[in-house]
Amino acid sequence: MVSKSEVGIILMNLGSPDSTAVPDVKRYLLEFLMDKRVIDYPWLFRKILIEGIIVPRRAEKSAEAYSSIWWEDGSPLIVLTKQLQAAVQHDMDVPVEIAMRYGNPHPEVAFDNLLKKNPQLKEVIVLPLYPHYAMSSYETAAEYAKEIYKKKKYKFRLSIIPPFYDEPAYIDAVAESMRPFLQQQHDYVLFSYHGVPERHIHKGDVTGHHCMKVTDCCHVKSAAHQYCYRHQVTITAELVAAKLGLPREKWGISFQSRLGREEWLKPYTAGLLETLPKEGKKKLLVVCPAFVSDCLETLEEIAVEGKHSFMNNGGDSFTMIPCLNVHPMWVNAIVKYCNQIMQAETV
Ligand SMILES: C=CC1=C(C)c2cc3[nH]c(cc4nc(cc5[nH]c(cc1n2)c(C)c5CCC(=O)O)C(CCC(=O)O)=C4C)c(C)c3C=C
Numbered sequence: 001m002v003s004k005s006e007v008g009i010i011l012m013n014l015g016s017p018d019s020t021a022v023p024d025v026k027r028y029l030l031e032f033l034m035d036k037r038v039i040d041y042p043w044l045f046r047k048i049l050i051e052g053i054i055v056p057r058r059a060e061k062s063a064e065a066y067s068s069i070w071w072e073d074g075s076p077l078i079v080l081t082k083q084l085q086a087a088v089q090h091d092m093d094v095p096v097e098i099a100m101r102y103g104n105p106h107p108e109v110a111f112d113n114l115l116k117k118n119p120q121l122k123e124v125i126v127l128p129l130y131p132h133y134a135m136s137s138y139e140t141a142a143e144y145a146k147e148i149y150k151k152k153k154y155k156f157r158l159s160i161i162p163p164f165y166d167e168p169a170y171i172d173a174v175a176e177s178m179r180p181f182l183q184q185q186h187d188y189v190l191f192s193y194h195g196v197p198e199r200h201i202h203k204g205d206v207t208g209h210h211c212m213k214v215t216d217c218c219h220v221k222s223a224a225h226q227y228c229y230r231h232q233v234t235i236t237a238e239l240v241a242a243k244l245g246l247p248r249e250k251w252g253i254s255f256q257s258r259l260g261r262e263e264w265l266k267p268y269t270a271g272l273l274e275t276l277p278k279e280g281k282k283k284l285l286v287v288c289p290a291f292v293s294d295c296l297e298t299l300e301e302i303a304v305e306g307k308h309s310f311m312n313n314g315g316d317s318f319t320m321i322p323c324l325n326v327h328p329m330w331v332n333a334i335v336k337y338c339n340q341i342m343q344a345e346t347v
Pocket residue numbers: 014015016017029032033037038039058062075077130134136137194195196197259290291294295296297
């Protein structure tokens with residue numbers, strides 16, 4: 001059993017570049033895209049593709065996009081994760097650090113800071129800030145935290161909070177964060193999730209024969225669901241829609257941020273934003289529950305690019321609902337998940 005005075009918490013996100021300067025963005029993209037859980041091609045092919053083609057082509061455009069959303073005190077993703085850190089630390093009265101899978105702050109710094117604050121540390125709880133299991137988000141964050149923990153041979157115990165895509169406290173927080181926006185006139189609510197290649201869904205299917213092979217696979221009970229991003233995002237949207245009493249024809253799911261030529265999960269957000277107005281869905285609300293903190297993919301890709309495309313294709317109004325960020329119900333949900341882990345130790 002551990003008491004509060006022996007515990008530290010790390011909130012772990014994927015990360016942002018250190019600045020909007022092209023060399024910093026390049027370094028960040030290289031680290032991100034050379035991750036075998038993001039671009040899972042053989043190492044040499046990956047290296048040639050990433051270093052030779054994708055990063056040189058993408059860095060400048062990406063730096064420009066970051067410049068357009070950058071805040072005075074840094075990347076929105078990092079600033080918002082720091083705000084969350086302060087809120088959780090205040091409510092739990094336990095030291096909280098943040099760590100990023102790519103860039104800074106590195107998990108080793110976060111572990112060491114917790115030890116400096118409390119040399120008697122017995123347990124560190126890591127919360128990957130991704131509600132859904134994808135090898136390119138939750139898995140890479142969790143596995144990297146474990147890798148650093150083993151490499152440094154820390155003496156404290158490490159606990160990692162599992163994906164929380166269907167946990168009532170998270171669902172309630174998303175629903176309540178959306179509720180005020182539903183007062184606005186709207187024809188449709190779009191749940192836009194970060195996409196992943198369809199191949200990753202097949203790769204993660206532990207049964208080898210369920211995902212996107214069985215009719216309506218996301219609703220047919222299977223061991224595959226534990227690691228299936230497509231199943232998990234579907235369930236989140238359904239639970240949130242049910243909580244808000246949204247009629248089925250009033251909402252849908254789509255996938256954004258596609259990179260490369262492979263088939264990614266469909267339908268693509270970019271395509272829907274062009275066709276929805278033509279179907280009479282001209283007043284749109286968009287929510288992005290795969291991100292708990294606003295970031296480039298919400299503030300630029302959806303709120304700027306997405307809005308532009310929707311309005312140019314005949315839309316009347318477009319509202320992006322902010323991510324949970326520091327919503328009090330989200331802070332409460334984190335406190336609850338951390339307390340559950342601490343209490344589980346006592347059994
Ligand atoms: C749900 C979370 C995420 C999944 C799944 C995910 C998969 C994924 N991402 C890329 C490529 C890029 N992602 C980039 C930025 C980025 N992605 C996420 C989340 C998920 N990615 C976040 C939170 C961010 C950080 C945004 C920020 O504000 O800093 C980028 C860099 C930015 C850009 O140039 O667009 C790339 C590249 C792939 C290939 C992938 C699945 C295989």
